Amino acid sequence: MADEPIDSSTELPEAKEPPLGVQSGRVDSAGRLKLSVEVERFLRGEKLFITSLDDGLTAKIYLVPVWQKNEELLSNDFEDPDGSEDILIRANYWGGRAEVDKEGRVLLPAALRRKMGVEGQQVVMTHRDQTITAYSLPYWEERNQGASQDFATKVRAKKLKGLRV
Secondary structure, X not given: OXXXXXXXXXXXXXXXXXXXXXXXXXXXXXXEEEOXXXXXXXXXXXXXXXXOOOOOOEEEEEEHHHHHHHXXXXXXXXXXXXXXXXXXXXXXXXXXXXXXXXXXXXXXXXXHHHHHXXXXXXXXXXXXXXXXXEEEHHHHHHHHHHHOOOHHHHHHHXXXXXXXX
16 A cells, blocks of 8 residues: 555646746735735635745745645655654644735735744745745845855756756
């Protein structure tokens, strides 16, 4: 049973045009994240699950079907069921459902926004794999600084693997 494939018959929604590059937003005092136009366009009309998979450093904004695929993968993990259960426990601790309101905002779960320290602050958003990641500005600057270390070497290595530069 441990080698049984995960049921991939559940189709993900057709991907909308994802936002590219860095997007900025702001969290108001009530914990609502005002989305950039591109991010709002990507998420509008979708049911969302907002959580953190890095213990509150960033907020992940998932389309519900994308998150459900994660849950399915973790629920069917027979090699490390305890680790998968821990991930689900933490994701649920930080998480909550959301939708984009008519003013282009989503409500960040209270525990998550407090841990991130973003109430009344600017955030930076990026997209990858049908998921939006929101960073506090200080954490984004730290990650960006770290990413710049040996950047040319990293690009050359990926170019050898087919990255178009």
